[in-house]
Amino acid sequence: MRIKVKQALASDEPLVDITIAGWVRTRRDAKGFSFVEVNDGSCLKNLQVIVDLTVAGSEQLKDALTGSSVQVEGSLVASPAKGQKWELKAKAFKLIGRADETFPLQKKGHTVEFLRSIPHLRARTNRTGSLLRIRSRMAWAVHEFFQSKGFANVHTPIITASDCEGAGELFRVTTLDPKNPPKDSHDKVDWTADFFARQSYLTVSGQLEGETLACGLGDIYTFGPTFRAENSHTSRHASEFWMIEPEMAFCDLTGDMQCAEELVKYLVKSALNNCAEELEFFNAYVDQGLIERLKFVADRPFARITYTEAIAILSQTSQAFEFPVVWGENLQSEHERYLTEVHFKCPVTVYDYPKGAKPFYMRQNDDGKTVAAMDVLVPGVGEIIGGSQREERLDRLVAAMQAHGLDLESYAWYLDTRRFGSVPHAGFGLGFERLLMFISGEGNIRDVIPYPRTPGRA
Numbered sequence: 343m344r345i346k347v348k349q350a351l352a353s354d355e356p357l358v359d360i361t362i363a364g365w366v367r368t369r370r371d372a373k374g375f376s377f378v379e380v381n382d383g384s385c386l387k388n389l390q391v392i393v394d395l396t397v398a399g400s401e402q403l404k405d406a407l408t409g410s411s412v413q414v415e416g417s418l419v420a421s422p423a424k425g426q427k428w429e430l431k432a433k434a435f436k437l438i439g440r441a442d443e444t445f446p447l448q449k450k451g452h453t454v455e456f457l458r459s460i461p462h463l464r465a466r467t468n469r470t471g472s473l474l475r476i477r478s479r480m481a482w483a484v485h486e487f488f489q490s491k492g493f494a495n496v497h498t499p500i501i502t503a504s505d506c507e508g509a510g511e512l513f514r515v516t517t518l519d520p521k522n523p524p525k526d527s528h529d530k531v532d533w534t535a536d537f538f539a540r541q542s543y544l545t546v547s548g549q550l551e552g553e554t555l556a557c558g559l560g561d562i563y564t565f566g567p568t569f570r571a572e573n574s575h576t577s578r579h580a581s582e583f584w585m586i587e588p589e590m591a592f593c594d595l596t597g598d599m600q601c602a603e604e605l606v607k608y609l610v611k612s613a614l615n616n617c618a619e620e621l622e623f624f625n626a627y628v629d630q631g632l633i634e635r636l637k638f639v640a641d642r643p644f645a646r647i648t649y650t651e652a653i654a655i656l657s658q659t660s661q662a663f664e665f666p667v668v669w670g671e672n673l674q675s676e677h678e679r680y681l682t683e684v685h686f687k688c689p690v691t692v693y694d695y696p697k698g699a700k701p702f703y704m705r706q707n708d709d710g711k712t713v714a715a716m717d718v719l720v721p722g723v724g725e726i727i728g729g730s731q732r733e734e735r736l737d738r739l740v741a742a743m744q745a746h747g748l749d750l751e752s753y754a755w756y757l758d759t760r761r762f763g764s765v766p767h768a769g770f771g772l773g774f775e776r777l778l779m780f781i782s783g784e785g786n787i788r789d790v791i792p793y794p795r796t797p798g799r800a
């Protein structure tokens with residue numbers, strides 16, 4: 343019976359007649375037998391296999407170079423070697439797929455830049471393998487968190503006609519012939535002749551549709567891909583990323599901030615409890631201090647300040663910033679990182695942002711200057727969550743949409759939620775890759791998603 347290496351290594355007792363299958367990390371030949379380190383991706387550790395040269399199939403050993411796939415039958419026995427409890431004593435050895443010496447991942451350290459050049463193979467390394475196991479566990483933990491609170495998981499469309507964030511960073515979806523598109527009487531492209539009979543795009547956020555579903559189901563969350571044609575060449579921006587977007591009916595900004603903080607802590611604790619081996623790897627090789635930081639975050643309340651207080655803190659420090667600190671402008675990454683890494687040394691929720699810096703849907707505060715927005719900032723990454731209480735008052739919302747130059751007719755469906763039984767509601771978006779950077783200590787978003795899409799690279 344085939345079992346995973348993870349199961350074998352976790353065994354309480356010796357096992358007979360088991361089969362494991364995986365890829366050769368290294369092979370070392372001794373007199374009369376060979377040691378083969380096999381990894382099957384189920385965990386960070388390899389299983390050491392001892393193949394005696396009398397064993398069936400052992401003549402294939404010489405071709406079992408690093409990267410080859412193999413299957414081994416045998417018994418799990420206590421290992422005399424240090425640092426491992428079990429090893430597999432082979433009874434039969436089988437080479438499944440050869441890899442020759444041109445296999446790029448020979449046993450030596452590789453730079454992340456090199457690994458990025460072979461995204462199709464890097465899941466076979468300790469670093470990417472560990473990251474992807476954490477990614478998988480965190481996805482599950484997101485569902486656990488919301489499902490245990492009675493949120494409904496909804497699926498919002500990927501193709502949409504609206505620009506939720508109003509930043510114009512949309513990828514167009516079209517089937518028109520780029521060389522010869524149909525034209526209208528003003529010699530402009532006739533989008534009514536396009537597939538959806540109007541201009542359509544890949545979504546930047548599922549929020550607007552999420553709001554309509556929350557105003558029916560109560561509490562919902564989405565977990566899906568989002569796309570931004572944002573020409574940002576940074577270590578924290580991807581053109582395709584995954585976002586978790588809860589939306590809660592009968593909820594205000596305070597409830598929203600609470601939910602966001604609870605979610606981040608839940609995910610951090612889940613990683614500490616379920617991905618200990620992977621976190622130890624990142625703590626040793628990528629970011630010393632990672633585990634200590636995660637434990638610290640899991641245990642303490644986040645700092646919570648208004649945007650205006652944040653501006654005051656940033657104006658009073660002697661630290662030099664590249665971008666000026668001006669009330670009314672969005673905080674830059676360097677400002678966010680100063681607040682969370684230097685000033686507070688813990689995650690910070692900043693709320694009540696100037697309305698001019700934020701999208702149309704955020705609830706206007708009574709001061710006439712700010713909106714009920716909030717961002718969660720964490721050390722090492724900066725913003726991982728952006729959210730707000732939504733404007734539930736029809737007249738205010740219409741005025742804000744007009745001020746943002748939106749075509750009210752195409753948002754009639756959205757406005758209906760305010761026309762019929764409007765309720766205070768709030769939600770946020772957690773960038774899944776940003777979360778993974780925070781949890782793993784990886785400094786570049788390209789290393790926390792299997793196939794990163796960034797400007798100039800697909």
Ligand code: 4AD
Binds near residue numbers: 769
């Ligand atoms: O702050 P953002 O733009 O907020 C929204 O999209 C809201 N509609 C969410 C909501 O209220 N339902 O994006 C939310 C989060 C950011 O905090 C960040 O973590 C992540 O999404 N994000 C990105 N992650 C990677 N690459 C990018 N280009 C990102 N843009 C935003």
Ligand code: MG
Binds near residue numbers: 717725727728
């Ligand atoms: Mg944001």
